[in-house]
Amino acid sequence: MHLLGIFQFFILALSLTVASEEGTSECEFRKNTCNIVSCGLPGRDGSQGPKGEKGDQGRPGKVGPTGIKGDLGSMGPKGPKGEKGEVGELIPLKAQITALQGEMKTLQDVMQKYRKVMILLGAKTVDDKWFAVATSEGTFEEGKRICSQRSGVLAAPKNARENRALQELAEQFNKNIYLGMSDEKNEGTFQYQNGQTLSYTNWANGEPNGGRNENCVELYTNGQWNDKSCTEKRLIVCGF
Numbered sequence: 001m002h003l004l005g006i007f008q009f010f011i012l013a014l015s016l017t018v019a020s021e022e023g024t025s026e027c028e029f030r031k032n033t034c035n036i037v038s039c040g041l042p043g044r045d046g047s048q049g050p051k052g053e054k055g056d057q058g059r060p061g062k063v064g065p066t067g068i069k070g071d072l073g074s075m076g077p078k079g080p081k082g083e084k085g086e087v088g089e090l091i092p093l094k095a096q097i098t099a100l101q102g103e104m105k106t107l108q109d110v111m112q113k114y115r116k117v118m119i120l121l122g123a124k125t126v127d128d129k130w131f132a133v134a135t136s137e138g139t140f141e142e143g144k145r146i147c148s149q150r151s152g153v154l155a156a157p158k159n160a161r162e163n164r165a166l167q168e169l170a171e172q173f174n175k176n177i178y179l180g181m182s183d184e185k186n187e188g189t190f191q192y193q194n195g196q197t198l199s200y201t202n203w204a205n206g207e208p209n210g211g212r213n214e215n216c217v218e219l220y221t222n223g224q225w226n227d228k229s230c231t232e233k234r235l236i237v238c239g240f
Contacts, residue, residue, distance in 0.1 A: 124165035130240040140230035147238035154180030167223035175235040
């Protein structure tokens, strides 16, 4: 009985010793393998995820150095000779000149017709001057006033051509014409209305001879001049 108790005690002590050693070894093993347990082994790759959105474009890099200039290539074949061109600015100018020439031609045609009509109404043109009948009769002073109201002056020929135009009007109306000149201010010296001395005359033989009684000038139907009293009435022709 006593021996059985001792054997059981021995077995129990042995079991505790072995258990103690196994516990120590297990703890040491776990201590040494703690990193493996906590981190674990790498797992398998997962399935590929969806494609992400396109990111912002990055800034351009610096410009690289200029390359070496290449050799001059060979000259190509000579092309055909082109037509002679015009200066670009002259093309629209020529078009404008052509248009103006057309307008001038039209205006000249109109003026020619207008002159023909004016001749029928009692008017003549010489260069840039016009002579037009204002009234069939009037004194010298009345004639000056009538012509002034029409922005003109009594007709006064300053050359043979103008004198001929006035003669044609005198023939057309069969009346003598008062001319825009007199010697009222200075007897014997006939002047135009602006005070200038006459630059052209066509006196009839023996004229002027009226003295102070005939200070004005009339033009005959034959184109010659005669001094006449300023109070008598003659054909009034204005010059423009």
